[in-house]
Amino acid sequence: MTADESSGTASGVSRRTVLTGLSTLLAAGCGRVAFMAANAPAVFGSYHRHTNIPYGALPQQRLDVYVPDKAAEGPRPLVVFWHGGRWSFGDKADYRFVGAALTELGYVAVLPNYRHYPEVKMPGFMDDAARSALWAAAHGGEFGADPNLFYLMGHSAGAHLAALVTLDSRYFAAVGEAVPPIAGMIGLSGPYDFLPLREADVQDMFGPPQIYPESQPINFVRADAPPMLLVHGLKDDTVWPKNSRNFASSLRSRGVAVTLKLYPKLVHADTVAALSLPARGRAPTLADIAAFVRQPRSS
16 A cells, blocks of 8 residues: 655654664564575576676775666666665675666666765765766666666665755766766655754764755755655654655655655665565565656656
């Protein structure tokens, strides 16, 4: 059962955002065990994985590309997925199940790593988001993807990266490039409207205080933004559902096409965990993504 809502009250990102990994996968287990459970079936998927391709000169500026083995039946979408981890931890290798799931749909998937706090503060990880997106846009065709079907996607902190780099063109400009043509943004359990910042490390990574508003995707909503799919669990007390509700409301107020999926029984990690085969029954995340990408786009 889904709900489509657009109201909510303001709140910050909970300290429990530290649990951004697949802590609820399979309703038991956490950390490394949960990722192993999610990724074990993905190893046997029908795709080819190109690993640790550099998109920059720094050690964390590496990405993996997942390409379906089966021949394309039509134009092949290209999806960049950034992992969550409170902007301070996580690794692309832990999300192999996401790459595998997207190839099931016939997409080419790009999973980048990015630098974390405290190595960098904002805009350091945003710089990496822009660079990895630009790499994907420039090289996706080499893997059989259609550059006109280019989507940015993330979970939790990764959804924040996807939304902000989609809306604020300064990050592409900062690396000397024009904004690539983005067909849509897909956000799973994302923080888009999370002021005030109450935790010392979050204040530090997005500070000083006078620039806190620049960290909020909701502040950069514009009428020409691409369509967006926002998926959130109503039992999420890590990144509160009001983030997606408020963001969707702001997008709609400016005429942006947005699909909001709110699932009553899901907690924070469930939205991405449902892309793994063991937890596929938790939520129709994969079907939601497929339906969103199938929607006709205006030229």
